Amino acid sequence: MGTKTRVQKQIFGTNGVRGIVGEAMTPDLVMRIGMALGTMRKGTIAVGRDTRTSGEALASAVSAGLMATGCEVVDCGVLPTPALQYLVREHFDGGAMITASHNPPEYNGVKVIEPDGTEMGDEETLKLEEILFSENFAHAPWDHVGSKRSEPDLKEEYIDAIVSHFPPGIGAGLTVVADPGSGPAAATTPQILARLGCTVHTINAQMDGRFPGRLPEPSPEGLAPLSEMVKETGAAFGVAHDGDADRAVFIDDKGRYVEENQEFALIEDFVCQKKGGLVVTPVSSSLLCEEIATRNNCSVEYTPVGSIYVAREMRSLIQRGKEVIFGGEGNGGLIYPEHQFCRDGGMTAAMMVDLLHARDHSLSALVDSLPKYLIIKEKIRTQEAEAVINALIQKYADENPDCRDGIRINRPGAWALVRPSGTEPMMRVVVESEDKEGCNSLFSEIMAVVRASAGDLSEE
Ligand code: MG
Numbered sequence: 107m108g109t110k111t112r113v114q115k116q117i118f119g120t121n122g123v124r125g126i127v128g129e130a131m132t133p134d135l136v137m138r139i140g141m142a143l144g145t146m147r148k149g150t151i152a153v154g155r156d157t158r159t160s161g162e163a164l165a166s167a168v169s170a171g172l173m174a175t176g177c178e179v180v181d182c183g184v185l186p187t188p189a190l191q192y193l194v195r196e197h198f199d200g201g202a203m204i205t206a207s208h209n210p211p212e213y214n215g216v217k218v219i220e221p222d223g224t225e226m227g228d229e230e231t232l233k234l235e236e237i238l239f240s241e242n243f244a245h246a247p248w249d250h251v252g253s254k255r256s257e258p259d260l261k262e263e264y265i266d267a268i269v270s271h272f273p274p275g276i277g278a279g280l281t282v283v284a285d286p287g288s289g290p291a292a293a294t295t296p297q298i299l300a301r302l303g304c305t306v307h308t309i310n311a312q313m314d315g316r317f318p319g320r321l322p323e324p325s326p327e328g329l330a331p332l333s334e335m336v337k338e339t340g341a342a343f344g345v346a347h348d349g350d351a352d353r354a355v356f357i358d359d360k361g362r363y364v365e366e367n368q369e370f371a372l373i374e375d376f377v378c379q380k381k382g383g384l385v386v387t388p389v390s391s392s393l394l395c396e397e398i399a400t401r402n403n404c405s406v407e408y409t410p411v412g413s414i415y416v417a418r419e420m421r422s423l424i425q426r427g428k429e430v431i432f433g434g435e436g437n438g439g440l441i442y443p444e445h446q447f448c449r450d451g452g453m454t455a456a457m458m459v460d461l462l463h464a465r466d467h468s469l470s471a472l473v474d475s476l477p478k479y480l481i482i483k484e485k486i487r488t489q490e491a492e493a494v495i496n497a498l499i500q501k502y503a504d505e506n507p508d509c510r511d512g513i514r515i516n517r518p519g520a521w522a523l524v525r526p527s528g529t530e531p532m533m534r535v536v537v538e539s540e541d542k543e544g545c546n547s548l549f550s551e552i553m554a555v556v557r558a559s560a561g562d563l564s565e566e
Pocket residue numbers: 207208348349350351352353
């Protein structure tokens with residue numbers, strides 16, 4: 107039994123292509139991505155962007171490439187990635203989102219959206235790269251070059267769609283604070299929360315690609331001002347997004363950052379209590395996910411690490427007649443199959459309102475009621491990732507390890523995951539357990555095998 111190796115893409119990662127503007131990320135590259143996409147997909151393609159300073163230049167470049175290959179372009183302007191995904195599914199033949207998600211301001215990139223609103227998967231991305239590198243572009247003749255129109259208000263449909271999932275007025279009496287981090291959700295999340303009836307305060311709600319208030323990654327340090335504002339206003343919660351608002355993270359009513367696996371668990375619990383079925387998440391997710399599912403007579407399906415694998419598995423299970431009720435990653439990227447098959451930060455903010463409306467407890471009390479687990483995370487630099495994984499597979503063959511992405515070893519009340527990075531000569535080790543002793547001993551055990559098989563390595 108060997109470990110499954112990921113398809114090797116050259117420039118695209120799991121969520122599109124990213125790089126530093128003016129270095130790896132240039133209008134030239136993005137125009138070629140536009141030409142490659144236009145060669146593969148005909149029809150009308152929606153283009154959107156986050157608030158980065160390079161966004162307009164790169165959105166123009168991708169649009170030029172698309173039009174040159176005969177596509178019509180609808181420029182949706184600045185909007186969250188899930189808003190563009192929703193609009194593509196409703197109206198268009200594909201999409202290109204100019205964003206570098208949570209990366210710092212100097213980065214930008216492209217996420218390619220399929221007609222069903224999902225991010226492009228591995229197979230199609232390989233085809234796109236093939237056209238890109240072979241320059242096998244299908245340029246349109248002069249009388250078939252596409253044109254472009256602007257539809258900056260289409261994002262209102264996305265807001266309407268989210269609001270329509272909830273009974274009117276569920277936010278009445280609830281004060282909340284939204285922190286879009288100077289990103290595109292400044293035009294969607296406060297509106298969604300207000301439409302649900304909440305009293306909404308905002309911070310970092312002026313769109314600004316220099317991100318003056320905080321970096322696009324919503325870290326506990328960056329959200330300290332949000333936390334202060336939650337306490338000052340007596341808000342029920344604060345919600346913050348990453349740079350393209352497919353993720354949402356929370357500050358509870360006591361001003362504490364809610365760890366993302368706990369956030370997942372609370373919303374999972376809420377969804378599972380309404381309806382039984384399957385929860386889909388990557389092998390890197392906390393035991394909490396399994397614990398909450400089991401309590402509610404639901405079960406968990408695991409996937410490789412990456413939101414597109416979760417989204418695609420959810421869709422494929424549903425196509426096979428399974429009841430899939432919820433999915434996502436333990437990083438605030440949550441997926442609601444009744445809404446759409448992608449992570450959606452605005453929808454997650456709305457779900458938290460619905461959850462608190464339905465519960466008699468504050469968010470802090472709900473967080474405190476969750477079972478506690480201990481976790482150890484380690485990064486190891488090594489060129490010998492494959493040898494390490496194979497050694498672990500051999501050592502733990504009797505324990506029926508999960509080998510869909512690296513190796514996950516499951517024990518009662520504990521688990522460990524060792525997986526190679528897709529982009530660097532590095533491996534990640536994660537161990538989680540109900541108690542400190544179990545956590546330390548499983549970690550030492552795994553590290554002994556890693557050290558014995560990796561040769562030279564350094565722990566970061
Ligand atoms: Mg993102």
